[in-house]
Amino acid sequence: MTASMQDQHIVGLVRQAARRFATGVTIIAVRHGGSTHAMTANSFVTLSLRPALVGVSVQPQGLMRGLLEQVRRFGISVLNETQTDYARHYASLGRDNRPRQLHPLLSGDIPPIVPDCNAYFVCEFENSHTVGDHDLIVGSVVHCAVGNPAVGSLIFLDGEFQGIRR
Known part of the structure; x- marks a missing residue:
């Protein structure tokens, strides 16, 4: 097995194993030039409480990467179980930035x-x-808030969005 084949093999195994890890679903959003730019991300992590720091993983060549550094202020929304439409919309390539038939x-x-x-x-x-x-x-983190605790969370597991309740 060549090094390239071995690399592809481990990439496939890591992808398969990571799909078994349930994650929350977030929308990362900025306002730039009077428009909203947003993306779906399940790679969100709390990094530190003191100081309050969070992290999100983005593609280096993606539009959001440049906007985050340029605009410098961004929002992260943790989606609830009824917000699959937001997750799907902002995960789609080639979409406009305004959600259709969504608030x-x-x-x-x-x-x-x-x-x-x-x-x-x-x-x-x-x-x-x-x-x-x-x-x-x-x-x-400069501000954060919690929504209704009675509403379930949206998770991503095995390549699918699912609602989950306590």
Whole structure:
């Protein structure tokens, strides 16, 4: 087995194993030039409580990567079990940035946030780190809030969105 074949083999195994790890689903969003730009991400992590830091993994050549560093303030919405449409819309390539037949993202003085989400974070771009084929964006949390605890969470498992309750 060549090194390239071995690399492809381990990539396939890692992808298969990682699909078995249930993750929450988030929408990362910024406002730039009067427009909302957003993406679905399940690669969100709380990095530190003191100071309050969170991380999200993005593609280095993606539009969101450049906007996060340029705009510097972004919102992270933790989706609830009824918000699969948001997750699918912002995960689609070649879509426009406004959700169709969905409520628009909340805006105003804060970065765009999905209405009625389970929780949200308003973050300032702290720094970024290249980690393999992605960039880890570190955000300093300047504000956060929790939604209705009676509403279940949206998770991603085995390549599918699913609702889950306590």
